[in-house]
Amino acid sequence: MSLKLAYMGIEATDLKAWRTFASVIGFHIEEADDALLFRLDEKARRIIVRRSSEDDYAYCGWDAGSSEAYAARIDRLRAGGVEVTEGDAFGARERAVEGYATFVDPNGFRQEIAYGIQEAKTPFKSEFMKDGFSTGDGGFGHILVKVADYRASEAFALRFLDGKISDHIDLGQGAGRTEMVFIHMNERHHSVAFFEGAIPASKKIHHFMVETPTFEDVGRAYDRVNAAGIPIGVSIGQHSNDRELSFYCVTPSGFWLEVGAGGVRIDDATWSAGAYDSVSSWGHKFGGAK
Ligand SMILES: [Fe+2]
Structure with missing residues (x-):
């Protein structure tokens, strides 16, 4: 399984x-x-x-x-x-x-x-997300981790967790060099991703992601986060590989939360691992909207 x-x-x-x-x-x-x-x-x-x-x-x-x-x-x-x-x-x-x-x-x-993951005994309750987040067969979201040697984490996830490569992103060589691998274990485009290189990450993870049912949910969350004065890590935009429309904000523990919608679902029968040279097709400005 x-x-x-x-x-x-x-x-x-x-x-x-x-x-x-x-x-x-x-x-x-x-x-x-x-x-x-x-x-x-x-x-x-x-x-x-x-x-x-x-x-x-x-x-x-x-x-x-x-x-x-x-x-x-x-x-x-x-x-x-x-x-x-x-x-x-x-x-x-x-x-x-x-x-x-x-x-x-x-x-x-x-x-x-x-x-033995337990079901809740009471209905899900939230002022803003009445129907909850998009989870199901894709699990609760994904985690991006900065590591010293991403190939070692990639090999481990493939060998012991039955992970499969969704795609790689290579952001060039030299001082700005960053290489990333995205790994899926189920239909979600990636449950975990690893990178090494120039993008800073002072905590054990760079971010975790939760997914909402609609694009409107993402936009409304973006408005609430801005109104509450929660720092934006990356402005609203869309990823090149998983097509997720998302933004990133800074959690109280320093790493980031990505809130997104519309991420690609993978069918292993037809998927072939891709390679990209950018993380986003539009938006996603570091430090917020400019
Ligand atoms: Fe992410």
Whole structure:
């Protein structure tokens, strides 16, 4: 069974700022001891923001699909020499899963494999996103990670997570050199992407992405983010490879959130990996609209 991005964990110094941020974006917000728990859809949990002395990405979790597939995936990782540590009951409760296990890829990108992803017991509730975010078979979104050696993370994702290459982007050589790989595990154009090069990223991830049902949702979120004074990382625009119409804003923990709609869905029977020399076909100005 193909993997789906099920959840993501964040370390945060300022839960109040995250609460405000989440309400502007339109997440369903639940409170816990020293944590905020966000829903995007009918699943009990998608984003876990835990109080910490740090502001950073903590982990993401792949839905294995079943307890058998979970056990098989752990066996495969261990057989390949990857250290895997099973999580405890507290961690499983916080993630709203039956069980989970953590590992890192060759660049130290921390990930988890999980099973028994719980459905929520109450309806999704959000002032701005009445029908929730676009998830389903594509998982909750995607994550972009800056790494020292993107080929090592690419090889790991292909070998152990059954990832397939969606496309590569090469932004030229010299001082501005940036090379990126986009990897899919399901119909979503990419669940994870890795890059090395000139684009700055001071946190463990560059950004994570959530997808809305309509382009209008993206535009309205853009207006709300601007009205709330949340810094824009990249103005509204459209990506060259996955065709996602999106903008990026700065989360309270320093990495960015991309809010987008209209991303390509991949059918492996007909897909062939592409190569691009730009990330966007229009818009997407760094530092906001100019
Ligand atoms: Fe993205």
